[in-house]
Amino acid sequence: MNNYIRLTYASTTTSKPATIRQDLVAILNEAQMHNSNHDIYGVLFYGNNYFFQCIEGKKLEIDSLYEKLLKDTRHKEIVLLSYEPINKLRFMGWNMKYVLQEPAILEFFESNHWEKFNPYALDEDLIDPFLNILSSHNESTPGEREEVMAPEAVRGNVLNYRYAVFVIIIALLMLVGIYLFSSFGGAASIQGMTVQ
């Protein structure tokens, strides 16, 4: 018998959209360094302001990491989803694999009647299929800012962009108006002078 444990939990980020990317990079660096020294393996998924993490390793190591995770203020509403003894490490080779929102993952949630990724919705029947998707999926890096930005932030950017386009169009219309007014208004006053 081995004493490996697989623990999964859901949590919500406390990071602001502007800092989530750098926070993710810092979390992954800490995780990969600590985990490789303590034979801990797993996967971290971030999307829609939520984290889903699976950690696997020796019971003592997993328990002590989970204690630290519970105290980490970079996330909140931490809910333990599963804690089970295992025979085989599913994420062996990844001290902390990182996966971003991908069509296969969104489809998985949609097919289970959830519009968006929501790790709190993962009951014990869904955790295993979800881990299968994550383990077969390519690893991501917290690269492009948009990739990791919260949907609100992306929406905010779209709104700012639309606002800028709107202001430019109004400014152009005003310039055209001034031009037309000065051309026709000027011509009319010249005509008026001629008539007089």
Ligand SMILES: Cc1cc2nc3c(=O)[nH]c(=O)nc-3n(C[C@H](O)[C@H](O)[C@H](O)COP(=O)(O)O)c2cc1C
């Ligand atoms: C979502 C999330 C996932 C994390 N995953 C890990 C992890 O897998 N391994 C790890 O060592 N730290 C991880 N951390 C960081 C730990 O909570 C903690 O900050 C780190 O282990 C350093 O703790 P220490 O300063 O008490 O040693 C994670 C933090 C967050 C917010």
